[in-house]
Ligand SMILES: Nc1ncnc2c1ncn2[C@@H]1O[C@H](COP(=O)(O)OP(=O)(O)OP(=O)(O)O)[C@@H](O)[C@H]1O
């Protein structure tokens with residue numbers, strides 16, 4: 322909301338005028354009170370006593386010279402104040418105007434609007450930088466929101482279409498309710514339910530550190546719990562599962578439940594992408610930088626280098642058709658990344674390429690206050 326009244330130029334000019342007038346008034350008072358006394362004294366010192374007409378004349382000359390000087394100084398100062406106010410106001414107003422119109426454009430949905438640094442001093446540069454940061458973040462979250470909506474719509478469309486088509490067929494009598502039809506309908510319903518659960522899980526994970534309950538946890542305890550939970554799935558898939566934890570590792574500040582979700586997702590992926598007869602190794606060791614590294618490495622189908630940067634995105638699957646039939650929504654690694662980031666850690670994927678295995682490294686800071 323804008324309030325009517327004085328603009329920036331008016332305020333600046335008023336402030337400067339007050340300063341000039343205060344200075345002028347003080348100079349006037351001082352000149353009127355002190356000037357004649359000093360003048361008189363000097364006249365006395367050079368031997369001209371009070372009284373003669375010459376002294377009166379000299380005093381009058383002094384007073385009018387003082388008045389003239391002060392008036393000229395005052396007028397010049399007011400003119401200079403006016404010039405400075407106008408100049409500064411123009412500079413500031415043009416920078417603020419750029420900022421205002423950029424903000425208006427952003428409010429109207431043009432999130433790519435940015436402003437240049439106005440070169441009006443560090444404060445204005447900081448304002449421009451902060452504005453650009455804000456605009457960039459808005460743009461990123463808007464892009465994320467749109468992609469998420471598109472992804473969700475895409476995921477929901479297929480099961481809903483299948484259910485709709487079957488129901489129509491049943492209504493028209495084209496299809497009959499056989500155990501197979503029921504199973505298709507149930508599968509599609511389960512897929513929708515799983516999508517809802519996954520979305521809730523990824524949203525929760527992305528809420529970040531707020532929801533974590535951190536406690537010093539030994540890497541061995543984390544990995545062996547994950548191994549125990551995954552064991553039966555691996556046995557039935559015919560994939561070997563090994564554990565290899567360096568002795569004497571420091572503890573990490575971790576939420577054990579959320580980390581078991583992370584390791585569970587990685588182990589689930591490794592099992593699903595490793596053929597029967599392959600193996601998956603779960604290991605922990607200290608990096609050169611003093612971080613605790615948890616690794617899930619498999620001997621399976623591997624990941625192409627150009628896909629490595631994408632697999633952590635929500636709903637991303639390398640082989641959409643096959644991964645869909647094998648039950649993935651493409652959300653597991655997004656959850657992994659969100660939880661690891663909330664712990665202040667990093668997760669990276671590496672692979673030597675197709676059929677040459679994949680490896681996921683999670684680097685965590687050791688819990689504070691312990692010998693490394
Ligand atoms: N160990 C792995 N080996 C090969 N490819 C992998 C491996 N882990 C993940 N991927 C690829 O990364 C994609 C994304 O994995 P992510 O865990 O996010 O989704 P998903 O496993 O398909 O589904 P979800 O985990 O939601 O059930 C997978 O679809 C798969 O193509």
Ligand SMILES: [Mg+2]
Pocket residue numbers: 586589590649651652653654
């Ligand atoms: Mg997964």
